[in-house]
Amino acid sequence: MFQFNINPVVNTFQAFYAAEFGAKGIILYSDPADYVIDGEPVYPDGIYLPGTGTQRGTLYIGSGDPQTPGYPSTDTAYRHPEANLTTLPTIPVYPIGYDDASVFLKRMAGNEVIDSWKGNISGITYRYGPGFAEPDDKKRVAMKIFTHNEVATAWNVFGILKGKVEPDRYVIFGNHRDAWGFGAIDPSSGTAAMLEVSKAFGLVKSKHGWRPRRTIMFASWGAEEFGLIGSWEWNEEIAKILNERAVAYLNIDQIVDGRYVVNAESTPNLKKSIYAAAKKVKDPAPSGDRQTVYDTWKARCRDGTNPDGTPVVNTLGSGSDYGPFVQVNGISAMDFRYIADYNTSPQGSSYPTYHSVYDTFYLVDTYYDPGYIYYLAGAQVMAELARDLADSLILPLDASDYAAAVKGYFEQLRDGDIGQRMLQEGLSFAGMGSAVDNFTREAEDFHRRLDEELDLKNVLQVRTYNDQLQKLERAFIDPLGLPDRPLIRHVVLAPSSKDSYASEKFPGIVDAMFDIDNNPDPNKWELVKQQLAVATFIIQSAASTLMEVA
């Protein structure tokens, strides 16, 4: 999966809303305005989407096996009857290419659409409908859909390199294996990178007898494209083990869908480690100041740089298999890829043949990464990061960076429209502000003690500090979940309830405030107050885990 302009999650909501308003079916297509640059060649002569290109995607709202919410989909699981599920669309939805779409579009009746709805198929005047224009045109569209639902088996495949000193601490490195078509980029570019990394670790082990301090698990997930099913069910199945032992989850989905610059998303405590790894790897096409992957990242980062000059690392949505690690079990996680030049891609996106039949080996080999030098660089960064997490005496997780990020999210919330509306209603951010300050102070004091007081030769004391670093992410998990989303549990960072590729800060508060002035529920503000209290408690709880242990 990957965020694209017209993304499948938006389509999913379209399917639900359209059904609610009486639609019998939906036909989706990818318009050249989003997937082609004027004058640039389309596949196979270039990377852009040809008129026969069709983007597939899941229409399921939710994650994991839809029939086993909250529990793993094992042989003995209780499967909710399909008729009771509210997370699957109730009308047929079918994607087509823009060549086929033009046949319909040129016949459409109604007024011309607003500019932002206009596409770029030549010779088409984009209209709202309904129906076709010519009065004598009796043609209707008949959809004949030959799909069916079935219970199928998906496989997760693991490779485990057992840790030498702390085998019960797991660094998990994962990528999904299923694809909508050939999937050369999504996910096979990531699969190739992960397999090469595992091979490299395997060689160091077999040739030199080396093992990392902690266990590294390589995971090849099944059924990601249907709703992160493989990784989500695994997180549900061995939740107790992961809660205790997981250090971090490193994800690659597409390692290369461009070669302009890298892009990383992560929980805030992993940022510095990603920088450190990127600094160790040579840029595949070095030039002047840009000698390392980090240098180029800093120079070209899509989301700009922080005040200290470091490239911005955004938070994770839930568009790939890191989702369940963060949301089910509170495990720190990251995602990494090479992306195209956001300045010249259509609307900033980078991968026009996404989820189409044209995501092929030829595409990658010819256009995206001839020689696979970006694959290699991306894989090297991930390998360095995995080694750092698995082998450093002190876990390279930064609690202060987490606290700083939370402080930033808090200030954005308080000072933004949502916070101002809450203040206007008489709510106070004083308690939450105190909790944020406590978190900042405890994180700073924790790292000071770590630097000044920790006896690095005392193995159990080292373990104690590491456990505090490792378990910090767990502190943001509320077992009671978010309002209306009981299985999404991270109180600070969750996928947006409106677009699951995107991320929301303090989702409980943001969702409770959604369109509040048009909400007729007389208790609407009670939920806001509750969610403010929950966020305050969770931050305070996170702070408390960093205090001296006794």
Added chain:
Amino acid sequence: MFQFNINPVVNTFQAFYAAEFGAKGIILYSDPADYVIDGEPVYPDGIYLPGTGTQRGTLYIGSGDPQTPGYPSTDTAYRHPEANLTTLPTIPVYPIGYDDASVFLKRMAGNEVIDSWKGNISGITYRYGPGFAEPDDKKRVAMKIFTHNEVATAWNVFGILKGKVEPDRYVIFGNHRDAWGFGAIDPSSGTAAMLEVSKAFGLVKSKHGWRPRRTIMFASWGAEEFGLIGSWEWNEEIAKILNERAVAYLNIDQIVDGRYVVNAESTPNLKKSIYAAAKKVKDPAPSGDRQTVYDTWKARCRDGTNPDGTPVVNTLGSGSDYGPFVQVNGISAMDFRYIADYNTSPQGSSYPTYHSVYDTFYLVDTYYDPGYIYYLAGAQVMAELARDLADSLILPLDASDYAAAVKGYFEQLRDGDIGQRMLQEGLSFAGMGSAVDNFTREAEDFHRRLDEELDLKNVLQVRTYNDQLQKLERAFIDPLGLPDRPLIRHVVLAPSSKDSYASEKFPGIVDAMFDIDNNPDPNKWELVKQQLAVATFIIQSAASTLMEVA
């Protein structure tokens, strides 16, 4: 708190049912049939309840602060409006003594009650009512209740003896401090014992510089009598810390409410450690074969002995502060006390002045434990147990005992009326049986590896094995909670939904099956199937935590 014949939980349900059927108020009294033995002297001439004796108790269905379910009752907590609470009775309820009760009872109209409802106030014919008998008796009962609800502050007080080697592992020893009256037995007998134990540990530390390997926390809970509020809120507040660090919770409520024999309740993994502690302490009144506390326990155990001759240790209900440790956070726990001779006590109970104003120092000093030799023995057993848990290199928790207990509960369920009814309906216990067998096998293999393969000099390997023993209890926690009781989370052992002093095995299944053949809900069996699947998953999950770590 303590289980008594007519216990406050039953009274609580009475209050809800009576209100539902139109009652305006309830008057409760303690009948001499339950609280006095014919011919035996009542307080102050003996231990039995005098006619002016009134038993108090909470009428709240639930645990923890009723206004902050699921979250700690801090300054910034969201407090649900009192009007929305369904866990507090809606009509006044007042307890009186049997002298006052006889004034009403002798006037009662209606048929004579069934034998099991008859009490023992002399000269009374027990009748159902309604109303009074004499046709010209216009008397009505007016209840004038001068209570009110208020938000008050309760205090938990802690004493911490920091561990020398693993300060981040906590053995928690607790007792509540609040009482309905003088509370000489409930809870001050336990408080005295706990303070003496803490003093003893303190002396060994200050005189000899000794510290235990792990941290020992002594906790004095507030507001237990109102619904385990102090301990429950604390478990909610530092849930993340306790999840990571708590080894076990040791509870005393009443250390002595008799002197015939000890009684222990615990999670199954603590049984052997309790035996070991009881074997180390001399019986306060040794005789023949009964030289240790354990010897007398084995000879007189209220619930008999196991096939191997050890005294039966029952599971915990939720009648005291162990409740939140087990139900909120999945922490292994136990409770211990001296009890009276169940053969000669009224209906097997031991403490007639429970929760009355006659629970005084005079009562204890004169009748229950002159010289406090049982106090001492009980405190010594608890001290030995705390030391064992805090100081042993390998945690004295037995996973095989847990597996054996779960196997026993499973077989009781399957072979009992509930299981037979499920089989009749076409459900299968095969999956659950496999999970139970896996748990048994993994527990055995774990202990074999611990005995044969663990290198005791490898501090991190020892920690790994200990962490598996420590965290086993967590595996029984379902964050989604039990049906209709989302904040009660232990899938194997929970307080009965019908009587919170008692314990239920597989409460999700048992509750779903409750009165199922009279349940008009067409989906009633779906819930049973779900709960069978949840129990199966949880047992399998527990088994998986005991496997080799990588």
